[in-house]
Amino acid sequence: MSQTKMPSARQRRLRSWLFWAVPAVLLLLPLATNPYTQFIANGILISVLVTLGFTLVIGNLGQLAFANTAFFGIGAYASAILAAKLGVPWLLTIPLAGAFGALGGFLASSAALRGIRSYYLAIITLAFGELMRWAYLHAKPVTGGTDGMPMPRETLLGTSLSDDTLKFYIFLAVTVLLVKATLNLMRSRFGRAVMAVRENEVATASLAIPTARVILVTFMWSGFVVGCAGALFARHVGHVFPESFGMLHLIASFAMVLVGGLGSVLGAVLGAVLLTALPEYLRAFPGMEELFFGLIVAGVLVAMPMGLASLLRRVSPIFVERFYREAP
Amino acid sequence: MTLLDVKGLSVRFSGLTALDDVSFTLEEGNVRAVIGPNGAGKSTLFNAISGYVTPTSGTVFLKGQELTQLTPHEIAEQGVRRTFQNGGLFPALTVLENVMTGLHAQTEGSFLDILLGRSAALKSEAENIHRARELLKLMSMDHMADTRAGDLSGGQQRIVEIVRTVASDPPVLLLDEPAVGLSPVARAQMMEIIHRLAGEKGVGILLIEHAVELVMAAADRILVMAAGARIAEGTPEEIREDRAVLEAYLGHA
Structure with missing residues (x-):
């Protein structure tokens, strides 16, 4: 019988300390980077949020919905349009892009709430993503069409927002806050209800849990997180193009979810870090990059079907993600 | 009645x-x-x-x-x-987590309280953990609290x-x-x-x-x-x- 080894009170204290220690150490990262590696590090932070939002819906809620890249594009375009056309300061566009992403989540959940599930939900949400891409291409006056949307120049506290070190600190703050909020959510009655819907939706309703609301809110929170990531991405690349939000992005994010471990917050972080950094290392093998990338993803999944997070869980109970929170 | x-x-x-x-x-x-x-x-x-x-x-x-x-x-x-x-x-949840889902409507704290980790939500959650453990004890199931329900x-x-x-x-x-x-x-x-x-x-x-x-x-x-x-x-x-x-x-x- 698999009695999960749960972390002791001491380990739980250590863990909450560790949670803040990681970003604290990362504050020093710009001292150790060059412009190129700093740019990669910024991209990793965006991937963490994209993967986190994705894993909530397909891992925790168990819905085969592939609208994640749509949320990302909606967030990126919302940020770019608000900043470039309406002159909204970019920092302010982050939560607004999140709100638009949440609206995308609302739309995606309406399909699930009408009883469209499994493969049918997969197809309809894929279509949603492609429809959004079509809209970016064809709503030229608003989105710039194939030319995309350039981000306006802006300064913050006297530093240009094209500075990657400044961007890193902003991205880090946004990422840490959203990861922390998502952890709070998952380790609460809400997080348990999300998993309960995945396990047995009919039985969940019998426990006075409003299942439709749980599904709706999960999709919207996922959209919010990924929408915020979109706003970061707009500033990260400086110019938003429709091609960034196609199937390739979706498949890469899906691989990050699986490599990290479905339905795991820690897994989302690990998968995003590994698979965003990996292609950069593989540049040393021109012509073989895709092959090696595919082999590594397949290798991880064959060796650890439950993802990298499951490996850490075996190392120490400190990495066990429980869906309740005891006093430290 | x-x-x-x-x-x-x-x-x-x-x-x-x-x-x-x-x-x-x-x-x-x-x-x-x-x-x-x-x-x-x-x-x-x-x-x-x-x-x-x-x-x-x-x-x-x-x-x-x-x-x-x-x-x-x-x-x-x-x-x-x-x-x-x-x-x-719910097979993938532990026994304790399963019992806690039964207390969903009894747990306090709004969505925002939960998101921000406010003490109202945390306190109610802690009370329900305690209550769920007590209920399992009544049935002599408390030693199973951390077992996956699907493994019972x-x-x-x-x-x-x-x-x-x-x-x-x-x-x-x-x-x-x-x-x-x-x-x-x-x-x-x-x-x-x-x-x-x-x-x-x-x-x-x-x-x-x-x-x-x-x-x-x-x-x-x-x-x-x-x-x-x-x-x-x-x-x-x-x-x-x-x-x-x-x-x-x-x-x-």
Whole structure:
């Protein structure tokens, strides 16, 4: 019988300390980077949020919905349009892009709430993503069409927002806050209800849990997180193009979810870090990059079907993600 | 006191009458068994009371409050909770997490409180962890708290499901074949649990069960159904002697 080894009170204290220690150490990262590696590090932070939002819906809620890249594009375009056309300061566009992403989540959940599930939900949400891409291409006056949307120049506290070190600190703050909020959510009655819907939706309703609301809110929170990531991405690349939000992005994010471990917050972080950094290392093998990338993803999944997070869980109970929170 | 008052409940699915004008009441601390051959409408009755099937006509009242048009989660929140014939546990969650889902509506803290980790939400969560552990202790299941529910034996799963269902102290409990597939020892334990819930806590229990000895021993009153309709009603002694019941089960003599 698999009695999960749960972390002791001491380990739980250590863990909450560790949670803040990681970003604290990362504050020093710009001292150790060059412009190129700093740019990669910024991209990793965006991937963490994209993967986190994705894993909530397909891992925790168990819905085969592939609208994640749509949320990302909606967030990126919302940020770019608000900043470039309406002159909204970019920092302010982050939560607004999140709100638009949440609206995308609302739309995606309406399909699930009408009883469209499994493969049918997969197809309809894929279509949603492609429809959004079509809209970016064809709503030229608003989105710039194939030319995309350039981000306006802006300064913050006297530093240009094209500075990657400044961007890193902003991205880090946004990422840490959203990861922390998502952890709070998952380790609460809400997080348990999300998993309960995945396990047995009919039985969940019998426990006075409003299942439709749980599904709706999960999709919207996922959209919010990924929408915020979109706003970061707009500033990260400086110019938003429709091609960034196609199937390739979706498949890469899906691989990050699986490599990290479905339905795991820690897994989302690990998968995003590994698979965003990996292609950069593989540049040393021109012509073989895709092959090696595919082999590594397949290798991880064959060796650890439950993802990298499951490996850490075996190392120490400190990495066990429980869906309740005891006093430290 | 009358807890559940079911009046003229009918369910028709395009021409098929699954439930035909069924009425009965359930009193506080009473166990009422619902028996009948397969296809008699027992499960439809449960689904209609708990909101999973919308009745074509008839009403259900809990302590004078109408439940008929409510959704399943609203009916559960009003205090009518049920178990499922083929098991309703969440296999990937631990035993403790399963029991805690039964306390969902009892946990305080808004979405924003939870998101921001405010103390209101954390305190209520901690109280419910404690409560869930106490409930498991009552059933001598506390050593299993961190086990995946899917790894429990069939009998243990049934017990955890009942603990989860009664965690919020509902006045009415609907048990759908709680003893099916259980060993004689586990069956006896299930009987004991049903007796305790009704006798000590005054829960009104509606029980679908095929195990005759369990029904005869546990039920205060029995409702016998066939082809969607009620064919007999009475104490276990009365039902044992009833001709209509014998015919429904054994055919005409």
